[in-house]
Amino acid sequence: MEASNSLKEQPPIIEDDDLETVLLCQKGDVEAFGVLVDRHQKKMLNVAYRMIGDYEEACDVVQEAFLAAFRSVAKFRREARFSTWLYGIVVNCAKNRLIELKQRKARVRSEDFFPEASSGKEGYGCGCQAEPLQEDSVQERLEKKELEARVQECIGLLDDGYREILVLRDIQGLSYGEIADVFKIPPGTVRSRLFRARNSLKDLMRSRIGDFS
The missing domain is CATH 1.10.10.10 (Winged helix-like DNA-binding domain superfamily/Winged helix DNA-binding domain)
Structure with missing residues (x-):
């Protein structure tokens, strides 16, 4: 009975393709964490963008999330896959950013009552250039x-x-x-x-x- 109970108490084995790289990170290997960033940043950016709806804000969120993950990777206990753990961090960062954006919009609305306080600056943007479209597919x-x-x-x-x-x-x-x-x-x-x-x-x-x- 004791052997049976000890088997039940063991945590389930979770297959994780990132495990070897994560273990290197937990030993202080910064380059190994860079591998994880390259491997997961596209998926994490997609999540952040879908939650926020703004590409530049999503990029900031993902950068913040990876920094948070790097700082706390030593606490990762393999109770879930690394990517699942990372999704949780990205979602939390995105939720916090949404709160910040709502507060920012509220301040902007209040400042609309005082137009003389505006800076008058124009031309804000990411500076990215759109890819040229083929003439026969512009409408589509x-x-x-x-x-x-x-x-x-x-x-x-x-x-x-x-x-x-x-x-x-x-x-x-x-x-x-x-x-x-x-x-x-x-x-x-x-x-x-x-x-x-x-x-x-x-x-x-x-x-x-x-x-x-």
């Missing part, structure tokens, strides 16, 4: 871009708890178990929230996009 690409922008707008209107689960499941393809690990909730709760999130998104798309194609 513009329509696709507009549709994507409207869908992203609808995602941004979802409640935070719905948006983050929808992004991780339907856009990133995480399993219910992985999402449960990210948010520390039962898989059944993930399923119910995802169901409500999908319905909410459908309603928003019907009202804002309609027959747009």
